[in-house]
Amino acid sequence: MKLITAIIRPFKQDDVKDALSQIGVMGMTVSEVKGFGRQKGHTEIYRGAEYAIDFIPKTKIEVAVTDDLVDKVVDAIVESAKGNKVGDGKIFVTNLEEVVRIRTGETGDDAL
Amino acid sequence: MKLITAIIRPFKQDDVKDALSQIGVMGMTVSEVKGFGRQKGHTEIYRGAEYAIDFIPKTKIEVAVTDDLVDKVVDAIVESAKGNKVGDGKIFVTNLEEVVRIRTGETGDDAL
Amino acid sequence: MKLITAIIRPFKQDDVKDALSQIGVMGMTVSEVKGFGRQKGHTEIYRGAEYAIDFIPKTKIEVAVTDDLVDKVVDAIVESAKGNKVGDGKIFVTNLEEVVRIRTGETGDDAL
Amino acid sequence: MTLRTGQAIAAILLLSPLPAMANEINAGDTAWMLTASALVLIMTLPGLSLFYGGLVRSRNLLSILMQCFTIACAMSLLWFVVGYSLAFSGDGAWIGNLDKAFLSGVTLDSVSGTIPESVFIVFQMTFIMITPALFVGGFAERMNFSAMLMYSVLWSLLVYVPICHWVWGGGWLGQMGLLDFAGGTVVHITAGVSAVVAAVVLGSRNGFPGKPMPPHNLGITVAGAGLLWFGWFGFNGGSQLAADGGAGMAILVTHLSAAAGSLAWMTVEWIRYGKPSVLGIVTGMVAGLGSITPASGFVGPLGGVIIGLSGGVICYFATQFIKGKLKIDDSLDVFPVHGVGGALGTLLAAVFISASWGGAGYAEGVSMASQLSVQAIGVVATVVYTAAVSYLLLKIVGLIVDLRVDGDTEQQGLDLAQHGETGYNL
């Protein structure tokens, strides 16, 4: 099993959710993060004092999937989150050694 | 060393913390996330406009542990976070290649 | 590629960002978390009712890097986040099987 | 006590030769009108601003506050420059004159009825401040700030000021006997109509109606609602221009209508969805208050309750109709609440003024039917004139600057893009 973590633009969250649902992904976990990268931040001015804000709001989506689904999921995310502008984000894939469903105690692929 | 990540119901946070403390886990990191899964979301109505809110507030707990503790920790979380209803959450286990304690520079099991 | 996750004190965020920028790290993702560990929490009192708050605000920084950079990055974080007091935080290193840049579809080291 | 036809009295006092005595300042009336002015001020800043601000998404909070605040300031200066003079100086049927431009000739000793003219000017100024601030809700979250400012200024000059003159300044509607105690036509219909026209001309927000756009902070919306209710005591009670039984009755019926409108809207929601909501109850409050406004100086307690109940129910269904059926993105429902409520109350005033309903009774030679037709003329004239001029002005402003921000800006939020600030850094 793999854990796929995507950092995307916040307003793409619903598109990505829909794309994942369509290919049968049943669950995901989302959080608000701030990103720093090639995409420029912005400037805020308060009573003449200028502040450069480097960190940009991003959304992190984590999806645990069985090995066979990884490529499909990655493709679906790329497709739905793409805007062709710097700052569209990244996808990270890591190995999951175990997954447990708390309610039932099921483990492995069954737990997903 | 393993990193154990649990997605649980927010109000179970204290129970899980207590359960982990009891088996000797000294540290953990917690964050607020929103989950999507089998558990139904809810509907909000504003001046007659209905909005389906699919994402449900969840709490993510991350615990880094030595290999020998993994099973005990997973069991403790399952036990303390279980409510026997859809949406109790999941536990993910990943491998940790290295851990460093910033204050001392200690690494490996010593850093935990 | 590795994913380096550091839990640090919130006010060290800018120092760490600067340190990483200096060694050529181009991107990172930051989020707010609450930590529990050796560092004591605090007490809040509301109309005479005392509440022990165990969880302390921390900042989580995630950086994906190529394998050769891992040690440099870990050192840079340790150096910039250290305050020599309990609670300075921890660094976790995990393996990254794949990285994708959403905008271009590039994968592997190119995507970083 | 004789019936005063609301603020129109001021015009009359200013225009007609009066017995010396009437030109003496009454400290009690003055005390109340100073207070009433402050109360109407708080309705806009921060009342309405917070009410609206809580309803948008957090990235547009500041844009709402900024629009309301800028309008409040710009209208104050406009009133000073020509507005007051055009509305209240001179007795033309269509518009006043420029004799009091820049408030020239207004001194410490100028009197208007039983209060200093300075106080009358400030009181009326707070009305021109709130009216365009109300229509901000119609184009919230997407209008370009400079277009908004240009439009508001032109609109106030070409819509608010003339209609204010027609109704309260000695113009044709007032002369015809239109009953509009505190601004059903002048304030609420004009604001509501202009909001929906702007919503149509600008188009919907991206994602409307499919995408959820829930209020970001209902706590401040309720805070704003409370301040609106509080301030409305000055709005309606102050329109009597005196501290007397008329002001007292105006406040009593205003209060009852607010309560009735709130409970009516809440009840409809409770029946339809099984859940009474806080946004519902405060919206019902505004509906009740908007509806009673034109009638507040004329009707009795029972009339107030009935107007409030009908305002709550009818504005509720109007909201469903505009947004749900017509799919017009009048973002914060200004038209169905203020426009419809204001029209409803203007019409019902003709009914509940009847002494048999506990109202102040019809003027000599006036029947319910004749009064109703005058009221209908007032409503129609206001709707038509406002809609036409608003539409034209938007088109003209649109030739000069973009009416709407671009898609990226809308995405990112107006706060950052247009004002360089963010609402929350918690």
Next chain:
Amino acid sequence: MTLRTGQAIAAILLLSPLPAMANEINAGDTAWMLTASALVLIMTLPGLSLFYGGLVRSRNLLSILMQCFTIACAMSLLWFVVGYSLAFSGDGAWIGNLDKAFLSGVTLDSVSGTIPESVFIVFQMTFIMITPALFVGGFAERMNFSAMLMYSVLWSLLVYVPICHWVWGGGWLGQMGLLDFAGGTVVHITAGVSAVVAAVVLGSRNGFPGKPMPPHNLGITVAGAGLLWFGWFGFNGGSQLAADGGAGMAILVTHLSAAAGSLAWMTVEWIRYGKPSVLGIVTGMVAGLGSITPASGFVGPLGGVIIGLSGGVICYFATQFIKGKLKIDDSLDVFPVHGVGGALGTLLAAVFISASWGGAGYAEGVSMASQLSVQAIGVVATVVYTAAVSYLLLKIVGLIVDLRVDGDTEQQGLDLAQHGETGYNL
């Protein structure tokens, strides 16, 4: 200037044959009473609502706002239907009559003392609005909305209205000479007692007292506190029903008591925990204000300061006792602050009215001891009657609907479960 015994004067004026002159409206008095009514309104909406709303957990913010708002509206209509009439029309010892039900007979010309009757009605209406809103703090975060609404309406009819009549409407306590200027018994004791009874009948919130339930937004609590102080000028100053030296002195002592109560509570905390807190100081403010309320028309500045200081200290320890010792989950400490403060002030009024303390002095034939015993009777009667009827009503309502939400709802928060909304989408 002669001493007026607070709002009771109104009753007297309404009941007794008066010289014609007294039935003339004074514009200055009217101006002040219009304002005072608005000030008491702002205490409930949004003052108290924000004060309470900030103290609960964020998932119950809207439920608090909703309960306060709904109560305010429902009580306004209740006052219109029968409340005002039962409280202030007729001279029975126990209850008034129905002559003014639906405010029938109240016209533009009706006079009450030196102000229009409409103004007196609105002013008194704001009191019945705030009283049940106060006790919402006792059962916060767990009471079922429909039970809350049913209970509040019945309670106001069967507890507030009769006691209001006893004290201010010509009833037995007023006739006995009870000094309650602005509502120590009528408002604060009744609200406080009912809150603690409800807390006991409903039981504690899940997790109480072990689980931390810190305030979710102290900023809005302080905002609400500021509005309460502001509005209290109208509450106590308006109870004079005139703009005169009595109103001025009432506001002066009210203000001093608020300041003294604030600093007293803060100091106790500072000594006990080493940290003065903002929640502490605003709670002390409410304690000081609640305590001075019954005494505000009678005592002098020094009396005001002493009452404030004792209110701050005694209410502090009462809070520790109820929650810490008795483990009663009167969630927002309504009883120890309002109930205890109101009783304290009612008793101390008998002391500090003494001319030797700078107060207005005793009435003919009254001594400190005799006055104290009247005050004690007033306090005891109010406590006993309120407790008994509140308890009974809760039991009766509990037969019809659930008093409490279920465990899941409490967990999830009342906002979403009962009102279908969430407070914050930042």
Next chain:
Amino acid sequence: MTLRTGQAIAAILLLSPLPAMANEINAGDTAWMLTASALVLIMTLPGLSLFYGGLVRSRNLLSILMQCFTIACAMSLLWFVVGYSLAFSGDGAWIGNLDKAFLSGVTLDSVSGTIPESVFIVFQMTFIMITPALFVGGFAERMNFSAMLMYSVLWSLLVYVPICHWVWGGGWLGQMGLLDFAGGTVVHITAGVSAVVAAVVLGSRNGFPGKPMPPHNLGITVAGAGLLWFGWFGFNGGSQLAADGGAGMAILVTHLSAAAGSLAWMTVEWIRYGKPSVLGIVTGMVAGLGSITPASGFVGPLGGVIIGLSGGVICYFATQFIKGKLKIDDSLDVFPVHGVGGALGTLLAAVFISASWGGAGYAEGVSMASQLSVQAIGVVATVVYTAAVSYLLLKIVGLIVDLRVDGDTEQQGLDLAQHGETGYNL
């Protein structure tokens, strides 16, 4: 109508033998002054508190609220104990006497001009409450609470009270003919100067000026701004001490100046950065209001607009100068806005009082030049005296307790460290 020189009239009335009639209470004037007192109260609590509270970082929100609240309470008691007496009792050139310490002798029947003395006391009390609350903005986010409290009390006694006496209590500046209608010198210059002195003595916040310290919640700042504007009607309008044409004109010019200042500041920003900001417009509002304060009873509408415009522009550049050039961390810009604005208005009052500018006209034998020099003396005396005593007091307090919190506390935030609370648990 004759010109009153602001609050100084009160002193005169208290000091001089008056015809019997003048000692009669006017209900209208009293109604207005009761209201005006409440309005000034709301400026501090919660107006200014929210305005400032939103500007700091979230971890210091409560410390700001706490400081403002504690000051408000402590100053009220100080006023009761000796403040009022030293300021307004006795006719010394430098300071009053102690005859009215503890407000002894103030009864229900005490009269001051046409209002009860109790009302005059409360009104003036609200001024001593807000003045030190204003300077909290200078040392925000770093001053130790106990030092803050000690300093504020001493400062009020040794700076505010004497200067209040000099200007309004019959002291040398008033006698010299200084025009300060509502507190350009007494309130705004003293607060502004003290703020910048404290900023220098305490040193900058850690990280200033490099580290971004954006406002944490501009929504509550705007809410506070709205309440300030609302309350300022009482501040300036109440300084007339009567409900008459003078009060009306004061409010009219105050309002116009606020609007003009807002738009001026906004326009400068728009030109310089391409973006008008909400923080900018509300700051301009305060600048406009602060500037008109000393002049509000003397100038006409045109004067009000001009003073507002200059206030907005000049305070803007003063802010850039102090923070940007001099790198003085007067955290919330109290000096450039209040100090500079107050001085500006005090000087401009001498110009725009001229009848040729629509003002009230000079007193007999006074020319613009002579008045200007009196005004300049007033400004300089206030600046020098305030700076010297503030500096000394800070040094003395610093010997007793730490003026500043330590670095860790500043890091963690004052809320938790000093008050044991957190602002937000959302």
